[in-house]
Amino acid sequence: MSGHASSVSARGDRARHRAFLDGYYGWAEPLYDVTRKPYLLGRDRALARIAARPYVRLVEVGAGTGRNLARLRALRPDATYAAIEPSAPMRRRLAGRCPWAVVHDGFAEDVDYRALFALARPDVILFSYSLSMIQDPARALRHARASLAPGGEVFVVDFGDLHRVPRSMAQLFHRWLDAFHVRPVDRALLAGERARVEEGRWGYYRIARLPPAPQPRVS
Ligand SMILES: C[S@@+](CC[C@H](N)C(=O)[O-])C[C@H]1O[C@@H](n2cnc3c(N)ncnc32)[C@H](O)[C@@H]1O
16 A cells, blocks of 8 residues: 555544544543543552553553543642544543643554653653553554653553453453443563553453663664
């Protein structure tokens, strides 16, 4: 495929993905926080890990209703926050709940992270149950690592592979997730990005911490 043809097809995929997200969250957003609490496990554990490390600039990718950003700001009001969110119903809620954050309409795969903070790089990039919905998670992670400030970290909290429950139950759960365009994060993908991984109970969720991408040497 030529460069032009592939960028046209990527735009078409984005438009379809955005239409799916807007349709889905148009009706799901009002009940989102209450209904997700029982099954988006591990989020508060990940937030506690983040709050314990130093950071000045943090961005959440696929920030949804702003639930995580509001908690982080309560723990670390000294920092600056931004959110990437491609779904309009979610963005409206997010902007109302987090008026102190920069809210940007964009996609994880190619967002310009530095434009969020007046050309400074973020110290933390958080993917909380968004990587499993992102169409090209490998590209999103590579791009996030390459965009970090020196010493920064990408944090991922998301569904695991349920390796500690009977296989038939795990398959049933994964089929149910698939109906909502959700694919658990691949262990090999995280390993390839030099992640340190903490497994949640039953392999239900994982928390991964990824270092910045090595900078090209200037000779
Ligand atoms: C399951 S929700 C998680 C929301 C929030 N992070 C949380 O922990 O409650 C997934 C979010 O990812 C967003 N999303 C989906 N695809 C995305 C993409 N390619 N780039 C950025 N965000 C995306 C969705 O619009 C949605 O808000």
